[in-house]
Amino acid sequence: MARVKFLCDTDRCIECNACATSCKNEHEVPWGMVRRRVVTINDGRPGEKSIAISCMHCTDAPCVAVCPVSTLYQTDIGVVLHDKDTCIGCGYCFYACPFGAPQFPRSTLFGSRGVMDKCTYCAGGPEENGSQAEFEKYGRNRIAEGKLPICAEVCSTRALLAGDGEVIGEIYRERVLARGFGSGAWGWKTAYYPQEA
């Protein structure tokens, strides 16, 4: 069984923000929230790196562990999904997330958070696959169509890879061998192998 992951090759990412833009468009993510974003490290200095980051769909996901109302759940391919009907906007997932993935609309009274939204790995949510209700709450369900997340499939430099961890890991290793350098899989230790030293 596949264990899907995200891998961003920082030596290839050119900070074009196409992943962030196509994600917002594909899922019609509301104003003020962003499921995928691009971070530039050491901007304007030697060793500058850009990296696209969203929910990494962690192993032993901390957000699922702290969710007090069972909104968050994980599927057998590793994708972490959320149920907007039960979310109470407590923000625990937001404090527990190492990657800042959970997003909250801040339009409600008292500045309280409202219902959480996060990257679904383009896999919708608990509503029926491909239904209008699912699209309105969670965006398009590309996994049910046998496709991979739009952010990776749209990436012009193939910096952002998505899909079975073994396959994309192999692609990345071949690439590093071919070009002779690589700065490694960013975030994988935190996301996928939290126990390893």
Added chain:
Amino acid sequence: MTDATHGTPAQGGDRPAFVGYRIAGAIAAAVLFVLLVIQVFELFDNDNHTVPEVRWGAPPISSEQSGDSSVVAGEILADRAELQAPRAEFGPSPDNLRTFQVGSETQLVEEPIEDPNAFLTRSWSDPSQEELAMIRGVDRVEGVSSLPYVGAEIFERPFARDWRLGMADVATHLGALAILGFAFLLAAVLAIRGRVPITRGKSERRVKRFGMIERATHWMTSVSFLMLALTGIVIAYGDTLILPFGDELLGQTGWLATWGHMMFFPPFALGIAAMFVMWVRHNLPSKLDVAWLKQGGGMFSDDLHPSARKFNAGQKLIFWSVILGGGLLVVSGVLLMFPFWILSINGMGWAMLAHAIVAVLMIAIILGHIYIGSVGMQGAFWAMWTGRVDRNWAVEHHDLWVEELERGKGAGR
């Protein structure tokens, strides 16, 4: 309780035994002991892994195949991932080998896993040698982002993984342990020590202890604290306590609890401030308190009654934990109600942890206060309810206060 406090006044030396209270205490202690054992077991049963609950599968393509195939689903996704490989190294595009999805028909479906277990989680956490070589070290990595969102510039903060330990293990598990353990202790005290009687029996005379405003403030604060505690418990323990009764119920009580938690905060904050102003001068520590505490407040004998003014050392401890603990809860709660106004995400994480841990401790402390103010001691409840207490009760527990009161009024009532 009405029976015991309103009944015929006990004659001198003929102390009420309160056998019913002892039996009730014993039953409560037994129930709480069972809950405590369950909670201790929960602490060590090692089930705090995130376990996948839903599986993907490809619908059967022939009548011979039964059920959705997760193997085919995995193959479809793996083949699709291979499309991202460079053609120069991986050979021609594989689209002549398999039909890749271009339309939007559903190919894969999801269904609940019948018996979720941690097998997948464990297999995922075990990297192959090749993957180990790819993994970078971990630190807090921050950069800049051209996207205009709060926090967009943070790539990774591994601290969040530890926050989960603080929340799910320390605050939730140890909090439940503290609440259940303290409740068990109180029930055991009631069963073994019994209800504290008015040793000299009831007198016909009553003295005024709390005025209208004092009582109104107390009850405003206590009702809002109870509501905050109950809504907080729904938020913190809803997964354990309410989920067994259904997802739907949990969602609705969850929302109610979130909004209730906000709604009951203003009277609570106001009550804390008012109580501080009203009672702080009676609650400054003094030498009497040391003597009172040394004698255990006279808790262990009916005939031992250490001296106290208006508030004894135990009441002072409650007062200061309410002022400090409640104050901390109000401050951290307000900080959390306005995300990013004052605190960054790390700051809010700490505020949330502090809020949760102080809250469970406060619940345990207030349990003790409720106990001694109601079932734990004969006559104590009326101080806050009618504002007037039996004179014998007052003389036994607050002798110096009664003296001052009667000296002030002249030796009248």
